[in-house]
Each structure stands twice: as structure tokens, then as C-alpha cells.
Amino acid sequence: MIAIPLQHILIFSLLLFAIGLYGALVRRNIIGILISIELMVNASNINLIAFSKYTSLSPETGQIFALFVIALAATAAAVGLAIVLALYRIRKTVQADEVHLLKW
Amino acid sequence: MELLQLGAKFGIYAVMAAILVFALGVVTFRNLFHCALCLAAALIGTAGIYIALQAEFLAGVQILLYVGGVITLVVFAIMLTEHLAGKTVRQNNAQSLPAIVGLAGFVTALIALILKTPWPVTEAALKAKTSAMGLGEALMGTYVFPFEVISIVLLAALIGTVVIAKKDAPEERP
Numbered sequence: 001m002i003a004i005p006l007q008h009i010l011i012f013s014l015l016l017f018a019i020g021l022y023g024a025l026v027r028r029n030i031i032g033i034l035i036s037i038e039l040m041v042n043a044s045n046i047n048l049i050a051f052s053k054y055t056s057l058s059p060e061t062g063q064i065f066a067l068f069v070i071a072l073a074a075t076a077a078a079v080g081l082a083i084v085l086a087l088y089r090i091r092k093t094v095q096a097d098e099v100h101l102l103k104w
Numbered sequence: 105m106e107l108l109q110l111g112a113k114f115g116i117y118a119v120m121a122a123i124l125v126f127a128l129g130v131v132t133f134r135n136l137f138h139c140a141l142c143l144a145a146a147l148i149g150t151a152g153i154y155i156a157l158q159a160e161f162l163a164g165v166q167i168l169l170y171v172g173g174v175i176t177l178v179v180f181a182i183m184l185t186e187h188l189a190g191k192t193v194r195q196n197n198a199q200s201l202p203a204i205v206g207l208a209g210f211v212t213a214l215i216a217l218i219l220k221t222p223w224p225v226t227e228a229a230l231k232a233k234t235s236a237m238g239l240g241e242a243l244m245g246t247y248v249f250p251f252e253v254i255s256i257v258l259l260a261a262l263i264g265t266v267v268i269a270k271k272d273a274p275e276e277r278p
Contacts (some may be wrong), residue, residue: 012120023131025203027194053157059234060242075261077174081181082269088185
């Protein structure tokens with residue numbers, strides 16, 4: 001029915017997560033960091049749905065968790081981008097390493 | 105039937121490879137607008153994976169919320185802050201090499217773990233069907249409390265977004 005084994009999906013989502021984490025670690029632009037975080041959330045969602053499909057007798061559970069994760073990721077993106085805009089208006093920068101007011 | 109199975113398998117692997125390529129584009133392109141477009145492509149590919157895993161409703165939600173909502177927000181934010189990123193600004197900090205080394209270790213350890221673990225994949229679970237109706241019943245039955253909580257969270261976050269992003273009131277001059 002489903003053509004590929006669970007392990008391949010897990011490895012795929014692990015690679016996607018690692019790429020997103022790399023982006024979140026090395027990007028200087030705050031919007032780039034937010035985009036990378038969306039990638040990581042997406043990878044975890046793939047895992048949730050794969051597990052619910054392959055191992056659970058009621059696949060609704062995993063899918064509902066994935067729905068909640070999507071909703072929370074959307075709010076996180078909205079709030080994060082609002083903070084970026086406010087920061088840009090006040091300090092005229094969107095580079096994460098130029099915002100070091102609280103760093104010594 | 106055999107041929108169809110093989111074709112489906114090949115298609116899923118092709119979609120996975122395409123998603124990984126687009127994800128690499130997301131983290132490496134200098135122009136943020138191209139990054140956002142790559143992210144949209146990767147998210148649409150993920151919706152394809154959801155369909156392959158028989159979560160059609162989730163695929164629809166993914167397209168509507170992520171590709172329709174989050175990408176639009178990101179593109180707006182990029183355009184509002186672009187004119188200083190348009191120049192040849194360095195996009196990566198100096199942590200690239202340590203990040204790659206650390207992530208390579210992380211990925212190898214987790215791949216070994218994934219291949220060693222005996223996942224409880226059962227025939228009965230593979231045959232279990234779900235539908236949008238089942239999702240709705242679970243959302244209104246078992247998961248009604250988290251559902252209400254998340255609606256409060258959404259409301260609070262959206263009001264907070266408006267408050268943060270709006271212009272400050274002009275100060276009164278003495």
C-alpha cells in the first residue's frame with residue numbers, strides 16, 4: 001500500500017531538520033532565521049504524520065497534533081515578523097549580530 | 105499493479121529529493137526573496153508527502169496556512185526591510201564550519217539510532233483509515249480542550265502582533 005519504509009521518511013525529515021538548523025545557526029538576517037525555523041517545524045510535522053500513519057491504530061491523533069503545530073508555527077511567524085518590523089523601524093537593521101544592546 | 109507501486113515509490117523519493125534541494129536553497133541563497141520562494145516550493149512538496157501518507161486534509165491545511173499565509177507574511181516582511189539587504193551584505197556569520205561539523209555528528213548519530221530502533225510498524229496500523237470527518241470528531245471530542253486553548257493563543261498572538269507592529273502614537277510636545 002504505502003511504498004516506502006518508515007525509516008526512509010524519518011531520515012528524510014532528519015535531513016530537512018538539520019538543514020533548517022544550519023540555516024538558523026548561520027544566518028545573519030533575522031527573517032532568514034525565521035524562515036529556517038519554519039523549515040524545522042515542517043520537518044517535525046512530517047515525523048508526526050509518518051508515525052501516526054505507520055504505527056497508530058487511530059491516525060487522527062498524530063494529524064491533530066500536526067494541525068496544532070501548524071497553527072502555532074503560523075502565530076510564531078506572525079509575532080516574529082512583527083518584532084522584526086518594529087526592530088527595523090527603531091534601529092534600521094535586520095541583522096541579528098548588529099542587535100547587541102543587551103550583550104556585553 | 106507492480107509497475108504502479110514502483111512508480112509511486114520513485115515519485116515519493118523524487119519529491120523528497122526535490123524538497124531537500126529547495127531546503128538547501130532556503131539556507132544558502134543570498135537574496136532573501138529567492139529564499140522565500142524556495143521555502144514555498146519545499147512546503148508544497150511537503151504537502152505532496154502528506155498526500156502520500158494519506159493525510160489529505162493536512163495537505164490542504166498545509167497549502168492554505170503555510171503557502172498562503174506564512175509565505176505571504178514573510179514576503180511582506182522582506183519587502184518592507186529589503187533596501188538594505190539588496191546590497192552585497194554578508195548573509196552568514198562566522199559559525200558556518202562549526203555548525204556543519206556539529207550537525208554532521210548529530211545527523212550520523214540519529215541515523216544510526218533510527219536504523220537500530222525496532223519501530224512498531226503493524227499491518228493493522230497501515231490499514232487504518234482516516235478522514236476529515238474523523239479529524240473533526242476527534243477535534244470536537246477528545247481534543248476539545250486543546251482546540252479551545254489554541255484559539256485563545258491565536259487571538260492573543262494576533263492582537264499582540266498588531267500592537268507590536270503598529271506605529272507609536274506621536275509624542276506630545278512640551
